[in-house]
Amino acid sequence: MWITSSLTNVLTPTAVALGNFDGVHRGHRRVIEPIVSQTPSTPRATVVTFQPHPQEFFSGQPRTLLTPGAEKVQLLKAMGVEQLVLLPFDEKLAKLSPREFVEEILLDRLQAVQISVGEDFRFGRDRMGTAADLEAIAQPYGVRVHIIPLQKRHYERISSSAIREALLQGDISEANSRLGRAYSLVGQVITGQQLGRTIGFPTANLLLPPQKFLPRLGVYAARVTTETDNTPMAAAVNIGHRPTVGADGVPTVEVHILDWGGDLYGKTLTVSLEQFLRPEQKFASLTQLKAQIAADCAAVRTCYREVGAIIPT
Structure with a gap:
């Protein structure tokens, strides 16, 4: 799998799954699946995430991870992801408007021809952009956007935060069920x-x-x-x-x-x-x-x- 934190050497064109994906849990995998279930002739299956995690950038506090870098790479490779782009999350990126992020990063630099996100995805300055905004901005360019419904267990959203809480309680069965793996x-x-x-x-x-x-x-x-x-x-x-x-x-x-x-x-x-x-x-x-x-x-x-x-x- 090709791994890069520079937009100058991304392998293009791309089919992009966009998010933080800490844990690569059941909900994350549903977002990634549309870009890896393609024929070999389609654009490169690419996961785009952020480094550091946006919460770490804004808080200034180190953040522990369910899946540190090397572990996440192995899980993504096993899914068939061909490329991992670690976007440096800095003040310049944080200030981009939703439209600027889509047009400058996803369309111009990554040459995305399809994009997959969870329905609760937020992006751009002050997290103003929604999944629906992403679809509306990309549609005139002929880029298909997959908006994946939230995955739930016991009527609750599967999230990295819920998995962390289960692990802190020692409830390994619940954590593993939400992860879809041990x-x-x-x-x-x-x-x-x-x-x-x-x-x-x-x-x-x-x-x-x-x-x-x-x-x-x-x-x-x-x-x-x-x-x-x-x-x-x-x-x-x-x-x-x-x-x-x-x-x-x-x-x-x-x-x-x-x-x-x-x-x-x-x-x-x-x-x-x-x-x-x-x-x-x-x-x-x-x-x-x-x-x-x-x-x-x-x-x-x-x-x-x-x-x-x-x-x-």
């Missing part, structure tokens, strides 16, 4: 304190992108795959500060793959969360911690007899 943590295995192997439960310590959004702290049942093997393996995952051993500061992600003892250092793991097991807690001794981890692993086994991950015997 919420994943993707990172490289780094050297940790190696305490786990001394009590019989070796863990892989995962280094995540600093802007990755973390769910509720605690222990999860998860499926784990590596960059070289897509066979899912069952794992108990701890996300937290490890209070029993006196750790603090930035939360860590520790992955214990059941009944597996290979070398994972330096490898990239995808950890797909399936069920919240319990909140993080402090134990009076390592013996109590060890007993609880054993109970967590038993809970993981029970979970994965239902969903079919590989549990070596």
